[in-house]
Every structure is written in C-alpha cells, then in structure tokens.
Amino acid sequence: FPSHDKHLDALTFLNKAYQISPNDIIIVGNEAFCHWRLGHYEDAKRFYKIALEMAKSEGDQEGAMYYEEQIQEMDQQIDNK
Numbered sequence: 001f002p003s004h005d006k007h008l009d010a011l012t013f014l015n016k017a018y019q020i021s022p023n024d025i026i027i028v029g030n031e032a033f034c035h036w037r038l039g040h041y042e043d044a045k046r047f048y049k050i051a052l053e054m055a056k057s058e059g060d061q062e063g064a065m066y067y068e069e070q071i072q073e074m075d076q077q078i079d080n081k
Contacts, residue, residue: 007037025054025063032070041081045074 011034017027032047048070055063 004038007034010034011038023054025051025058028054029067036070036074036077041074041077045071045078048074 011031014027014031014034017024018031021027028047028051032044032051035041035044035047048067052064052067052071055061055067
C-alpha cells in the first residue's frame with residue numbers, strides 16, 4: 001500500500017472531488033478507503049454508509065454487500081480502539 005503521506009494527498013484531492021460530485025460512488029468509496037488506511041474509522045464508516053445507500057438505490061447488490069462488510073470492519077476497528 002502507498003505510504004501514509006500518499007493517502008493524505010489522495011484525501012485532499014478526494015475531498016475536492018466530493019465537493020464537486022458528491023453522488024459519485026467511486027469518489028465516496030475511495031474517500032472511505034483513504035480514511036480507513038489513515039485510521040479515521042468513524043469517517044471511513046460514514047463514507048461507507050453513504051456508498052452503501054448509493055449502491056442500494058442503484059440496485060447494486062454486490063456493491064451493497066461489499067459496503068456492508070466494510071461497515072462491519074469499521075465497527076470492529078472502532079470497538080478495538
């Protein structure tokens with residue numbers, strides 16, 4: 001995985017992209033992933049929940065299952081803090 005600094009750099013760009021296009025599930029998912037890699041579990045969970053709702057509204061069952069699993073992973077990370 002890229003270094004911590006690369007995730008911070010990516011998050012800067014993703015935050016800007018999210019402001020421009022908050023309904024883009026790819027941006028939302030990548031935002032969640034960067035927060036996860038940086039240890040920002042609450043933020044990661046928040047973005048994974050947004051992505052989950054987007055996947056459900058698009059009828060993307062596979063995506064919804066993935067995001068549900070990620071949310072469970074974030075719950076475990078939060079509980080283990």
